[in-house]
Amino acid sequence: MPLFLLTSKRTFSAAEGLTYTLQQLRKATVVGDTTQGGAHLTRSFALGNGFVGFIPYSRGEHVLTKTDWEQVGVVPDVVTDEEQALTKAQQHYWLSRLRTAASEEEQRKIRWQLNRLRAELFPVSLPVPVLSRYVGQFEEFVF
DSSP states (O other): OOEEEOOTTTOHHHHHHHHHHHHHHSSSSEESSSOOOOOOOOEEEEEOOOEEEEEOOOOOOOTSOOOTTTTTTTOOSEEOOOGGGGHHHHHHHHHHHHHTTOSHHHHHHHHHHHHHHHHHOOOOOOOOOHHHHSSEHHHHEEO
């Protein structure tokens, strides 16, 4: 089953850890914005006069890459803004399904889904005078 993880500029810390690990293991496709880049565990230390410092005390390292996402964030496989991440993930899924569709009927259904997603990504706005030409009764339907 394909797994898509949606990220944004607000994704941080443990959520980044899960995302980074699954992406590096090729178990998930990451869709969205680059994350904040908070990989190192910190603890708060009193600095005196009411000040507190957050000092890193641990660094996680991925077993395969020998790196982490500190200060660079997790870079998505499919880059898009936060508002369109879900639609882009769905589009990515349907495109992969289209490549492996077994029948013409399945391909037709998948293309229908892709067209619906395209309509969400690129909405059409028509002026009221143009739309008013289509107002009326069409057989049993009234618009």
